[in-house]
Amino acid sequence: xxxxxxxxxxxxxxxxxxxxxxxxxxxxxxxxxxxxxxxxxxxxxxxxxxxxxxxxxxxxxxxxxxxxxxxxxxxxxxxxxxxxxxxxxxxxxxxxxxxxxxxxxxxxxxxxxxxxxxxxxxxxxxxxxxxxxxxxxxxxxxxxxxxxxxxxxxxxxxxxxxxxxxxxxxxxxxxxxxxxxxxxxxxxxxxxxxxxxxxxxxxxxxxxxxxxxxxxxxxxxxxxxxxxxxxxxxxxxxxxxxxxxxxxxxxxxxxxxxxxxxxxxxxxxxxxxxxxxxxxxxxxxxxxxxxxxxxxxxxxxxxxxxxxxxxxxxxxxxxxxxxxxxxxxxxxxxxxxxxxxxxxxxxxxxxxxxxxxxxxxxxxxxxxxxxxxxxxxxxxxxxxxxxxxxxxxxxxxxxxxxxxxxxxxxxxxxxxxxxxxxxxxxxxxxxxxxxxxxxxxxxxxxxxxxxxxxxxxxxxxxxxxxxxxxxxxxxxxxxxxxxxxxxxxxxxxxxxxxxxxxxxxxxxxxxxxxxxxxxxxxxxxxxxxxxxxxxxxxxxxxxxxxxxxxxxxxxxxxxxxxxxxxxxxxxxxxxxxxxxxxxxxxxxxxxxxxxxxxxxxxxxxxxxxxxxxxxxxxxxxxxxxxxxxxxxxxxxxxxxxxxxxxxxx
Amino acid sequence: xxxxxxxxxxxxxxxxxxxxxxxxxxxxxxxxxxxxxxxxxxxxxxxxxxxxxxxxxxxxxxxxxxxxxxxxxxxxxxxxxxxxxxxxxxxxxxxxxxxxxxxxxxxxxxxxxxxxxxxxxxxxxxxxxxxxxxxxxxxxxxxxxxxxxxxxxxxxxxxxxxxxxxxxxxxxxxxxxxxxxxxxxxxxxxxxxxxxxxxxxxxxxxxxxxxxxxxxxxxxxxxxxxxxxxxxxxxxxxxxxxxxxxxxx
Numbered sequence: 001x002x003x004x005x006x007x008x009x010x011x012x013x014x015x016x017x018x019x020x021x022x023x024x025x026x027x028x029x030x031x032x033x034x035x036x037x038x039x040x041x042x043x044x045x046x047x048x049x050x051x052x053x054x055x056x057x058x059x060x061x062x063x064x065x066x067x068x069x070x071x072x073x074x075x076x077x078x079x080x081x082x083x084x085x086x087x088x089x090x091x092x093x094x095x096x097x098x099x100x101x102x103x104x105x106x107x108x109x110x111x112x113x114x115x116x117x118x119x120x121x122x123x124x125x126x127x128x129x130x131x132x133x134x135x136x137x138x139x140x141x142x143x144x145x146x147x148x149x150x151x152x153x154x155x156x157x158x159x160x161x162x163x164x165x166x167x168x169x170x171x172x173x174x175x176x177x178x179x180x181x182x183x184x185x186x187x188x189x190x191x192x193x194x195x196x197x198x199x200x201x202x203x204x205x206x207x208x209x210x211x212x213x214x215x216x217x218x219x220x221x222x223x224x225x226x227x228x229x230x231x232x233x234x235x236x237x238x239x240x241x242x243x244x245x246x247x248x249x250x251x252x253x254x255x256x257x258x259x260x261x262x263x264x265x266x267x268x269x270x271x272x273x274x275x276x277x278x279x280x281x282x283x284x285x286x287x288x289x290x291x292x293x294x295x296x297x298x299x300x301x302x303x304x305x306x307x308x309x310x311x312x313x314x315x316x317x318x319x320x321x322x323x324x325x326x327x328x329x330x331x332x333x334x335x336x337x338x339x340x341x342x343x344x345x346x347x348x349x350x351x352x353x354x355x356x357x358x359x360x361x362x363x364x365x366x367x368x369x370x371x372x373x374x375x376x377x378x379x380x381x382x383x384x385x386x387x388x389x390x391x392x393x394x395x396x397x398x399x400x401x402x403x404x405x406x407x408x409x410x411x412x413x414x415x416x417x418x419x420x421x422x423x424x425x426x427x428x429x430x431x432x433x434x435x436x437x438x439x440x441x442x443x444x445x446x447x448x449x450x451x452x453x454x455x456x457x458x459x460x461x462x463x464x465x466x467x468x469x470x471x472x473x474x475x476x477x478x479x480x481x482x483x484x485x486x487x488x489x490x491x492x493x494x495x496x497x498x499x500x501x502x503x504x505x506x507x508x509x510x511x512x513x514x515x516x517x518x519x520x521x522x523x524x525x526x527x528x529x530x531x532x533x534x535x536x537x538x539x540x541x542x543x544x545x546x547x548x549x550x551x552x553x554x555x556x557x558x559x560x561x562x563x564x565x566x567x568x569x570x571x572x573x574x575x576x577x578x579x580x581x582x583x584x585x586x587x588x589x590x591x592x593x594x595x596x597x598x599x600x601x602x603x604x605x606x607x608x609x610x611x612x613x614x615x616x617x618x619x620x621x622x623x624x625x626x627x628x629x630x631x632x633x634x635x636x637x638x639x640x641x642x643x644x645x646x647x648x649x
Numbered sequence: 650x651x652x653x654x655x656x657x658x659x660x661x662x663x664x665x666x667x668x669x670x671x672x673x674x675x676x677x678x679x680x681x682x683x684x685x686x687x688x689x690x691x692x693x694x695x696x697x698x699x700x701x702x703x704x705x706x707x708x709x710x711x712x713x714x715x716x717x718x719x720x721x722x723x724x725x726x727x728x729x730x731x732x733x734x735x736x737x738x739x740x741x742x743x744x745x746x747x748x749x750x751x752x753x754x755x756x757x758x759x760x761x762x763x764x765x766x767x768x769x770x771x772x773x774x775x776x777x778x779x780x781x782x783x784x785x786x787x788x789x790x791x792x793x794x795x796x797x798x799x800x801x802x803x804x805x806x807x808x809x810x811x812x813x814x815x816x817x818x819x820x821x822x823x824x825x826x827x828x829x830x831x832x833x834x835x836x837x838x839x840x841x842x843x844x845x846x847x848x849x850x851x852x853x854x855x856x857x858x859x860x861x862x863x864x865x866x867x868x869x870x871x872x873x874x875x876x877x878x879x880x881x882x883x884x885x886x887x888x889x890x891x892x893x894x895x896x897x898x
Contacts, residue, residue: 062782077704078769080809081712097789133785140785142778142838144802151792169802175711176805183777190773198766221758250706284679289687292709391710394733395681460782509694511687555699560661561759563702564694 005538005583006628013267013619013634017466018122018422023640024104027126030422031465035472042067045471048215048230050202050257052079054174054452055435056236057181058459064185064193066464071228072185072194073217075201075252075566080182083238083250084455087174088295088388089158090166091138091452093131098155102163104128109641111450114160114340115415115443116593116609117643118270118617120636122422123440127450130457135167137460141180145169158448159296160340160648166449171295171388177452181459201566202257203497204490205233205264205431206480212261212431213480214487216494220566223559225494227487229480231471232430234463235261239414239436241274243574243581244526245518247411248280248293252566258418258437259573266426267619267632269419269439271577272585275446275594276527277412278344281395281405282364291410292395294367295388296448299337299344301372301381302405304328306365310355316366316404327351335648342445342594342607343648345409349527350605352408359406368404409527413451415442415594416584419619419634423466424458427619430474432467434458439617444593498558501568506551510567513548517541517571517578525582530598534586538579542626545575576625583620587631590614602645611643650676650736653744654689656701659757662764666757668746678737682725683708683715685736686747702760708732710873713808716815717761718748723812723871730810730873750811752820754858765811767857768825774853775846776829778839791837804832806874816871819860824868826854827884828876834887844891851888 019029037045045068049060052074060072074082094107107128112119135153139145145167146154155164169176188194199220206214206227214229240255241247262268279294305326307319327347329336339347348365351357358364373381378401382389389400396406418426418433420440425432435455442450480487524530524537548571556562591600591607592614600608615638621630651674659666673689680688683705690700706714710733719725725734739745747761755763793801805828813824830847833839839846862881869878 058782065781076706076712076714077765078809080769080772081706081714083707083712086707086709086711095788133783135788136785137780137782139788139791140778140780140838142780142801142833142836144798144805144832144836146802147793147795147798149795151794151798152789169805172711172806175808176802179805183772184780184782186769186773187777187779189769198769250712251708252706285677287677287680287684287688289681289684290708391733394710394727394729394735397679397735397737464782507695509691511691553694555694555697561702561762564700 004579004626004628005586007583007587008628008630010621010630010632013419013617013632015120015421015634023121023125024129026122027129034466034469037468037472039067041475043069045069046071046230047232047234047467048228049234049236050215051082051236051238052182052185053082053084053236053238053435054178054181054455055437055459056234057082057178057185058456059234059236059434059463060194061181061184061188062460062464063467064188070188070194071197071230073197073200073202075199075220077199079185079196079198080179082178083253084178084452085175086250087452088171088293089297090156090168090173090449091134091177092158092165092449093135093167093453094128094165095132095135097153098164100163102165106163107131107165110161111441111447112443112641113646114445114447116445116607116646117443117611117615117638118273118592118636119441119443121638121640126462127441127454127457130461131453133461134453134456138177138180141184143169143176143180156297157300157338159299159338159344160447168297171297171385174452177456202237203260203494203569205261206487206490207264207428208480208484208486211429211477213477216490221561223557223562225491227482227491231474231477232432232467234432234434235418235437236434236459237437239417240577241411241414243517243578244411244521245514246283246288246291246522248277248291251290254570254573255577256570256573258433259577261418261426261428261431262622265428266431267419267621268416268580269617269619270416270584271581271620272525272588272595273415273444273593274411275341275413275415276345276409278341278348278409279367279407280410281392282359282408284360292391293410293412294392294405294407296341298367298385298388301384302337302367302369303371304337304365304367306351306356306358316358325351325356332648339648340445340447345527346596348409364406364408366404367407369400370404373401413446415439415444415446419617423469424463425466425470430470432463434463444595497572498565498569501552501554501565502558504549504552506553508551508553510552510554510564510571513544513552514567514571514574517544517574521578521581525585528596528598529585531586531589534582537582538586541575541579541582548575579626580620580629583629584618588614588618615643650678650739650741652676652739655744655746657748658701658760661759662756676736678735680736681708681732682719682734682736683732702762704762705732711808713810716750716763716810716812718750718815720746723750723815724873728873750815752814754820754822755811755814767822767859768809768811770857771822771826771850771853772829775842775849776833778833779842780838793837797835801832801835804828804876804880807876808874810873812871812873813868814859816867817860818865818867819863821862821868822854822857822859823862823881823884824872824876826850827880830884830887831880843887844894847884847887847891848895
């Protein structure tokens with residue numbers, strides 16, 4: 001075992017920005033106490049925003065509307081393609097339009113509970129408050145949400161809750177919300193307030209005199225590496241699920257921006273909190289390049305089951321009703337098929353481990369719409385889920401109206417991310433992280449339809465209010481130039497890294513390393529984790545890293561469009577981040593939310609939290625590649641939602 | 650499956666391009682078209698050659714990045730995106746031609762990758778509703794008839810992939826532009842900018858060098874999201890209405 005596991009514990013992490021007082025007054029209080037920047041002075045400030053998904057797109061547009069000069073980056077060819085676009089199901093908001101007992105407090109409560117008591121109460125309450133404004137904002141932008149015949153907005157239910165608060169646009173809610181933000185951003189680009197750099201990837205953070213002052217980025221078309229300077233830097237670069245190689249993330253979603261920021265001093269919180277989504281299309285073979293999610297909304301009407309008997313290979317329609325096990329309805333009668341994601345995923349794994357899985361390799365369970373079609377008719381099912389059914393049929397060549405869908409859990413979202421305070425500022429002054437890139441709102445498990453809510457809350461409403469305070473308190477930062485030693489150093493490190501990748505000229509492709517790392521992580525740091533398994537992974541990762549730098553083969557040059565070089569460079573960072581994820585999972589010897597340690601479970605196999613030992617967020621400080629990091633604990637205090645064993649039975 | 654691929658290779662925007670021929674073997678019918686190209690690229694890297702560059706990202710048919718002309722058809726033989734096309738649509742022993750989008754407003758960057766930034770500039774010209782953050786009224790303040798909301802949604806489904814332009818014999822961008830005009834102009838929230846939106850977007854579309862529309866309908870046939878041809882008629886109507894109104898002012 002390397003000495004990487006011998007981490008030390010440093011000073012506690014302290015959120016110096018969260019106001020005290022009643023939870024529902026904290027956001028107002030913070031906004032009032034935060035300093036403002038005079039509108040005339042705003043144009044003198046430049047803010048860099050990395051990423052154009054829901055968080056980055058909405059932040060860039062809003063900061064520009066306020067008068068700041070925004071310089072924005074995305075690796076895609078257009079800001080409209082950020083992976084938020086693939087979110088299907090919906091966005092939560094405590095509007096209580098259904099009059100079904102919903103409220104800001106209930107959304108707050110559900111989110112803290114759903115996150116298995118590992119999120120910050122202050123942040124979650126703010127999120128629930130802002131949720132209602134988001135819907136107003138998006139409707140004003142022309143987002144075509146689903147509507148009732150009376151012309152008012154429709155809602156549906158999602159996992160982990162008993163009210164209907166999820167607003168949606170068929171199975172393309174993420175697309176429609178993202179286009180709304182993209183269009184707002186486009187308006188600001190046209191107005192000259194946002195300088196947009198598509199096909200440009202951030203490769204390092206520039207820190208001058210302890211403050212984030214810019215980034216190093218590579219133009220993916222010409223290969224040119226440039227430096228960009230600003231008064232503050234906002235990372236909205238998404239999650240790190242692609243560490244696992246196979247995930248529902250886009251192929252090019254990556255962790256480089258957050259990992260490079262971590263290397264420059266930003267603490268990384270709860271890296272082991274990853275969400276495995278229960279309803280994805282099972283893999284078909286070794287060629288698989290990504291996994292496709294089937295919206296959780298399908299669990300509203302679909303029923304999940306497996307055969308009662310092990311190794312039952314009969315086609316589903318030949319298995320009589322009394323030989324089927326609708327296991328979620330059996331184990332969790334009050335939430336049934338709508339239990340939270342972590343619970344549904346683990347239950348699917350358990351029945352498959354028992355030898356009752358269906359489809360090739362027994363790695364699948366049925367999601368059956370036969371009852372729904374009988375109850376409301378094929379037309380109604382089509383109206384609700386038509387595009388999802390089409391997508392399923394295209395991928396699997398099976399008709400879900402006739403045969404039940406086969407689904408299996410897959411890596412989907414990462415609750416961990418850069419540690420941020422209430423203002424969404426990282427431990428590097430002037431560096432902010434929003435959306436999936438930060439860790440703040442979902443604890444150990446994110447509820448369905450809450451990622452869109454958080455991304456837009458951060459981008460439209462939270463960051464634009466809190467970043468003022470930072471800029472107002474640092475109004476006259478001295479200009480940074482390319483000659484500054486810190487800039488030269490960041491630039492040289494980036495260039496050296498790319499040169500080295502090209503120079504190795506080994507005999508293995510970038511993908512072969514990525515797959516190998518992904519399989520290791522899925523096996524030992526996936527749905528179920530053990531002390532011995534994590535130690536094995538921690539033994540193996542440095543070996544893969546060593547082999548990577550000996551055997552990687554990247555064709556072409558750095559001065560051109562080179563997708564192999566892009567991939568290889570991202571894998572460099574995955575190979576370090578994976579190690580931290582395993583260490584975090586190893587140190588957290590409890591089960592909570594998506595983090596399931598086999599050693600810590602209740603007699604009936606549910607996650608057993610250990611609040612006495614682990615009611616904290618783990619913020620890790622980087623000390624060097626392969627070197628033991630320093631752990632900073634932020635104690636979580638629950639004044640309003642008392643931690644209990646989650647029960648969905 | 651064993652396949653012969655004839656692929657457009659072009660080093661950069663200024664270089665001459667040409668078709669190159671490659672063989673791939675052991676292709677499973679369950680692979681997506683892009684996974685088949687992954688197999689080719691792994692093969693090429695190990696052989697010391699440069700892999701084929703192509704745009705792709707979500708691989709679930711929604712981001713609009715993928716953009717290949719396959720055997721002469723934008724996105725290939727099925728009505729879907731290239732990433733959602735599966736190898737079961739082909740036969741063992743087939744020869745498949747793979748080219749980039751062909752349109753003067755979409756210059757080639759490398760191999761199968763083209764520059765579609767003209768689409769972004771069309772949106773920047775007016776493809777939005779002016780609603781600065783914080784200014785929105787309560788969402789239920791304006792009811793929108795379900796039929797209008799559904800119609801707006803149908804047009805809003807456009808993923809901006811550019812298949813409509815690639816399929817059009819004139820290289821026109823009418824379907825892309827009209828989808829956004831219809832999406833926003835049908836909604837009450839879009840009404841105040843109804844005229845300027847269509848006029849500015851059409852002007853930008855023309856300035857980008859897209860061809861004229863002769864209503865051949867190839868665009869709607871190629872569209873993976875099923876944006877209907879009447880979308881163009883709708884935009885023409887909006888444009889005429891806006892032009893007449895502008896003339897009266």
